[in-house]
Amino acid sequence: MELIKTFQSLHILRLSYGEELREQLEKFCADNNIGAAWINAIGATKELEIGVYNLKEKKYDTKVFSEMLEITSVIGDMSIKDGKPFLHAHGTFSRPSMEVVGGHIMRCVTSATLEILLNKIEGSMERQHDEFSGLHLLCKD
Ligand code: ZN
Numbered sequence: 571m572e573l574i575k576t577f578q579s580l581h582i583l584r585l586s587y588g589e590e591l592r593e594q595l596e597k598f599c600a601d602n603n604i605g606a607a608w609i610n611a612i613g614a615t616k617e618l619e620i621g622v623y624n625l626k627e628k629k630y631d632t633k634v635f636s637e638m639l640e641i642t643s644v645i646g647d648m649s650i651k652d653g654k655p656f657l658h659a660h661g662t663f664s665r666p667s668m669e670v671v672g673g674h675i676m677r678c679v680t681s682a683t684l685e686i687l688l689n690k691i692e693g694s695m696e697r698q699h700d701e702f703s704g705l706h707l708l709c710k711d
Pocket of ligand 1: 658659660674675
């Protein structure tokens, strides 16, 4: 991952072939002491795992796509879960046929490029386990 530009709280980052989105962003935030951020990204992926949350079973139903896809839009937030940066991101991805798939991002491996806008927020946001949903939800300080 390369830090291309920083302007005030905005960081423009670029991922190269084979680099994974969650892993790289969580590492960048850990290394730079970022505890809260808003994220947007576009690019292309060659390996993708996305899911939809099954509230009844309290788990994600996931699907893997091992094909070249355009990343038409990724949006997400960075917060702190169990003391470490945690990315929560959703995305839409298009096939050569222009059909779109989308969902909660488990894993997204870069093919040609992945361009990220990370908007750092001062301080940190925490996640805590929620009984009803079974998820770690954002919480007030
Ligand atoms: Zn989600």
